[in-house]
Amino acid sequence: MQRRTFLSxxxxxxxxxxxxxxxxxxxxxxxxxNTPRKPFVVKTGEARFGEKTKLFGTSPNDIKVxxxxxxxxxxxxxxxxxxxxxxxxxxxxxxxxxxxxxxxQYRFQVGDEKHExxxxxxxxxxxxxxxTFAQLSDSGRMIFFLQPDSRMxxxxxxxxxxxxxxxxxxxxxxxxxxxxxxxxxxxxxxx
Numbered sequence: 375m376q377r378r379t380f381l382s383x384x385x386x387x388x389x390x391x392x393x394x395x396x397x398x399x400x401x402x403x404x405x406x407x408n409t410p411r412k413p414f415v416v417k418t419g420e421a422r423f424g425e426k427t428k429l430f431g432t433s434p435n436d437i438k439v440x441x442x443x444x445x446x447x448x449x450x451x452x453x454x455x456x457x458x459x460x461x462x463x464x465x466x467x468x469x470x471x472x473x474x475x476x477x478x479q480y481r482f483q484v485g486d487e488k489h490e491x492x493x494x495x496x497x498x499x500x501x502x503x504x505x506t507f508a509q510l511s512d513s514g515r516m517i518f519f520l521q522p523d524s525r526m527x528x529x530x531x532x533x534x535x536x537x538x539x540x541x542x543x544x545x546x547x548x549x550x551x552x553x554x555x556x557x558x559x560x561x562x563x564x565x
Contacts, residue, residue, distance in 0.1 A: 421438070422443070425437060427531055429453065430457060432457060433457065435454075436451065437451055437530075438451060446522055449526060450517060451520075451530070453514075453517075454515050455515065457509070458509050460508040462558060463506040463558030463560070464554050464556050467555070470498065471498075471505070471519065472496060472498050474495075474496045475496070475516045476516055476517065478511040478514020478516075480510060480511075480516070482506070483506050483561055485505070490510075506560060508563055510563060529552035532548055533545070
């Protein structure tokens with residue numbers, strides 16, 4: 375009986391140790407443990423902390439749940455697309471992304487697979503897999519999640535300061551400085 379208890383305890387300790395060792399490089403930010411966590415509401419048309427950011431020069435990309443709220447484990451954005459198109463094919467080595475379409479039509483490419491999404495559809499894109507999207511409709515709206523956040527909130531703040539013309543010039547540098555890699559062009563709308 376003692377041997378069985380010893381073996382069970384040893385296996386359980388080994389599993390816990392393996393789990394601790396296998397944790398990703400990006401973990402919770404230490405300040406989250408010291409920050410009182412309280413519920414909050416972010417109303418329609420508003421952004422967390424009143425902070426407004428834009429993508430592609432014209433499209434609001436509001437932070438709804440900040441990395442500051444989750445210790446860096448999650449950020450949620452609401453994107454209101456005002457024009458067709460999307461970002462270049464890129465890789466996030468440290469984040470998974472989830473998109474949930476509220477309005478409009480989008481085409482996503484994840485690896486070699488292409489998917490058409492409309493209102494009510496969701497897509498999960500794992501880290502380290504090349505991906506992009508294109509808004510196909512004149513306008514669209516979606517919620518997207520980055521987990522863990524790492525430096526993505528900061529990326530969207532920086533890219534939001536650029537004009538559409540300077541995004542093309544400065545975009546690859548911004549991607550690289552925020553732990554992403556551009557690996558291909560944006561999707562063509564008639565692909």
